[in-house]
Amino acid sequence: MTQKIRTRIAPSPTGFLHLGTARTALYSWGYARHHGGEFVLRIEDTDVARSTQDSVDQILASMKWLGLEYDEGPVYQMQRLDRYREVVDQLIAKGRAYRCYTTPAELDAMREAQKARGEKTHYDGRWRPEPGKVLPTPPAGVQPVIRFANPKDGAVTWDDLCKGPITISNHEIDDLIIMRADGVPTYNFAVVVDDWDMQISHVFRGDEHVNNTPWQINIFNALGAPLPRFGHVPVILGDDGQKLSKRRGAVSVTAYEEAGFLPEGMLNYLARLGWSHGDEELFTREQFIAWFDGSHLSKSPAQWDAAKLAWVNAHYIKTIDEQRLASLVVDQLKRRGIDSSVASVARTVPLFKDRCSTTVELADWVAMYFADVSPTSEDLSAHVTDVVKPALPTLRAKLEAAEWVKPAIGAAIKETLAAHSLKMPQLAHAVRVLVCGRAQTPSLDAVLELFSKETVLSRLQVA
Template sequence: MTRKIRTRIAPSPTGFLHLGTARTALYSWAYARHHGGEFVLRIEDTDVARSTQDSVDQILASMHWLGLEYDEGPVYQMQRLDRYREVVDQMIASGHAYRCYTTPEELDAMKEAEYARVGKRRYDGTWRPEPGKVLPTPPAGVQPVIRFANPPDGVVTWDDLCKGPISIGNKEIDDLIIMRADGVPTYNFAVVVDDWDMAITHVFRGDEHVNNTPWQINIFNALGAPLPQFGHVPVILGDDGQKLSKRRGAVSVTAYEEAGYLPEAMLNYLARLGWSHGDDEIFSRDQMVSWFDGSHLSKSPAQWDAAKLAWVNAHYLKTIDESRLAALVADQLKRRGIDASVGDVQRRVPLFKDRCTTTVELADWLAMYFADVTPSAEDLAAHVTDAVKPAIAALADKLEATEWNKAAINAAIKETIAAHGLKMPQLAHAVRVKVCGRAQTPSIDAVLELFAKHFVIERLHRA
């Protein structure tokens, strides 16, 4: 191919950017970057009744969070209506499109009749001009739709980047509507004009679009426009084995951000849902760009695995810059109404990050340092027993005069245990419950060292 590589992602703003679209965006972006090409963001907003600005904002926020920067856009289809009408007029003049006055009721009856006759529900071509054919008189007051005059014979064939050669006979498809009566284009027409005008060379999308592709190829050919190469990637299946989709089961990209996942982990995980590079499980964006040449795309559906995503995220949580991690955790705390400086959070992150898979879990741990805790009645009953209470009070007094570091705290605890004839777990669990609000933590001396001394003493003295 001699044209400059240009790919695109074209979500509709009728809801959030879901995981399947995010994966397609990633593949499109990586392919363009691999070849030194360009990546375009297009907003397909012709479904006026369901499109919202909130959805547009969420799509843009998701792309930004994932780091999938685009070279052009966002381009909005509803701002291109004049262009679509111009192309429609050209197609009518060239005989590749025609006006159809069939009403919705007539179309329903027509499709039922066609189904009874040939086993397919489709338009019967009543208004399609043919040599020697006399068309009905256009009914008064009816605004026509515009239909594409699909070739009646032959086969549409393309070599799919993912699925390999695909052929569909023209007899299997009918003359689709390319412009509604209100002048708004339909998907299969608008997408062709857009890809033509934007010089798109490669189209990665979900395999639910395979059946749209013959129409689109025929429209490209009717316009004399160069064809892009198509790659239809398999669907992502949820835990129930059903397809993840915007309307069923798919969680938005921004929901994962809020849940404490890192964008590099999400990109890494999404990339492996339908593509591979040997046995590599963990790789950077730069590595993916260097490897992603359009090959090694899976032909089989991918299974969403929340545990695998958590494992990938835990890896990145351990390896990213701690100042950045601390800032993310501070943001999570702020959402809970807890103010903590990034510096104070960063000092405490190393002790807990290896135990966590998300920044939400890290915030769960660190909240005890910046907000009061309320131990459960069960933990208090199980661990803060009458046998241990004297030792808790003694430890609180001892800590008053203890230098505030891990070694000194550890020594104070051991001295208290010896003086009261206890075992380490008895006192350590009780201290954890009263100071941390939970019975299980990392090493108690390391945990206490990160508290302000007066917090520990105050919580130990509480009844």
Template sequence: MSKIRTRIAPSPTGFLHLGTARTALYSWAYARHFGGEFVLRIEDTDVARSTQDSVDQILESMRWLGLEYDEGPVYQMQRLERYKAVVEQLIAEGKAYYCYSTPEELDAVREAKKARGEKALYDGTWRPAPGKTLPAIPEGVKPVVRFCNPQEGDVTWNDLVKGPITISNREIDDLIIVRTDGIPTYNFAVVVDDWDMQISHVFRGDEHINNTPWQINIFNALGAPLPEFGHCPVILGDDGQKLSKRRGAVSVTAYEEGGYLPEAMLNYLARLGWSHGDEELFSREQLVSWFDGTHLNKSPAQWDPAKLLWVNAHYIKQADNTRLAKLVAVQLAKLGVELPAETVNTHLPQLCALLKDRCDTTVALAQWASKFYADVQVDAAERAQHVTDAVKPAIATLAEKLAACAWDKASIAAVIKEVLAAHSLKMPQLAMPVRVLVMGTAQTPSLDAVLELSGRTKVLDRLAKA
């Protein structure tokens, strides 16, 4: 294959989870590094469990992560005629066959083999062989189609992550490639798809290692070129168990809703199984430049929410304030604070610039920003601690002078300095009670900046409650 072509092929039976997102990232970065192409395929042959909501969520996750694809989305259920044609070809060449064994018969065979201590493989009742007479076709039984897996020899490939892997053909079964309803199974459809789409490199989770021998044998039976395979170790949760749709995993879109930035998620996911020296923080352009398929870890990675928050905090500090304001406005709306477009475009970016150094998500940013737009509830204990009778005269003087001064940071700072001198106070003695009254907390960014962005009317109203 002259051109590098990779793919991601999620099943729309639930959300795009973090392991699949990481695989998508590696596939995308590898294709981009080599100037190749990246394909999105939706493996929707599990008709009973596939949903349009899941498809929409997958597409939204890819959009948010910025993993643009060059082809797709391609839907397997729109390719049934193609699968049917390939199956008919394999049957005609004696490389696949109809199997009429009922589930009850297959269960009985498996139990008998287990009782004898044998591997519970299909017994080959319906597999054609020279000189063999097949049973009479039973009435009313819909057949499956099985692939004639080689019965001798080994399957060997040089895995991009694991290195050389060999599995004996005696360890694997005559795979069902078409169900009784005519829908192809995963291991067959994926081969036809990768063949037709000229996929050169397949990155996926290492739970697929046991599927690979079947797929390689089907590729060989079709005379199709083999892609290279790279099986990435699983991601483990806090409990040491594999993150999955059914166990502990959170959807990619949940992180968007939780106030994470896509560049932080990409950075964190990339390092969760790959490294470039000691680099912890890097841009998407650097990732593409460095990601050549080497330095992928062979051991499972541990999901660390605290590390992700640290990475996200870094990118929030680096983010453009106008962009942040639009994201924070969405989070503010969830808190019941709806802002006019003019505020989002002018005032909110200034707030983001002031507040982002102390926030690790846009949710945290919105919680801070809400203090400037919505009513503030002053904690009774903080009020009692800081807004004492001794400091109330100074607060009254401050309010009087703020009512008349120019409303900019320098003028506000000058007024504060005057009040401190007039009442013989140190900055914390005045600043902390003012912060409690205006922001509801004794800990805020620079007081003059907070007052400036709060606005004269709001500041005076809140100070009057001393």
């Protein structure tokens, strides 16, 4: 490739960073990194009524958490209004755009009449200059919108990176508004000017934008600007088979961080929602960059699978640096009002991490070391029985005298079992309920060793 590869992600700050947008960001970032190119973050904030700073902050936080570092940006469209107006004036001067004074009421009446005639609804071009056409007198006090004079004939064809060749007739599209009456550009116009100015070479985005592409290509051509390559990736479907969206219960990227997922797990899972490299299911960021060349993109919608995400994340819970994992668990405990330290949590992580798919689950396990436990009445009645109760003072005494290491703790348990003719499950379940607040844990001696001796003796004293 002779052209410098430059990709972008351009979220609208009207809510959280959607999972589909995060996947598109990943593909755009990965493609740029694969080719030694550059990745741009653009904030498309021209929807002034709905854009918020909170949304911008969440988008930036999501990108940072995912590790999708950008080489340029964030660029804000609302800071580029003079540039859009300059380009609009150029199009008007070239006869490729025009002022339209049609009122909303007139547009509604136009569409109703078209529906009544069984026609497709579209703008009828009443303000479009044509040779020999006499335009109405502009109404006083009405600020016009600017419309793009879309070609009337021919078709728009492009070779989509994901879908292959696509052709849409110009008869299917009308003269879209490119600038509102208040001087703010519309999406399809601003995105072209931005991609042109920022020298974007490749555009990855959701396939809901396929129908916007002909307008955009025609505007690029009208400006004499080079066309980027487009790749429209299929939507992500939820468990119900419907499009995963903000309106259908999808949560933000940052919510997955709070729920205990790791960026490595999320990136790995998102990458496989519409792309593959052979049968590889688990791979590092470095492998993804090496493999993602824009090919092998799926043409079919991907199905969100929470269980698969949990499985992928569990892999990274097991394999990441334990100090970092402990730090993440400390953060989870802090959200619960539980004080701990990385050093103390790091002692517990190896024993429980293989049982967990998120840091929330890991925090559920290790919280018993840093906060009081509250066994349920059901567990107490089921396991701290009259048969077991006499053995608990014996065990407590033996533990008090024992060196606080796993072999000595195990020996104290075995001696107690022998002294009271109990089986291991009988005593172990009772001790777990009292000390850990739950009846099931890993090996009892290993679990107890991680507590202070004083804590274990105190909790056994309750019995």
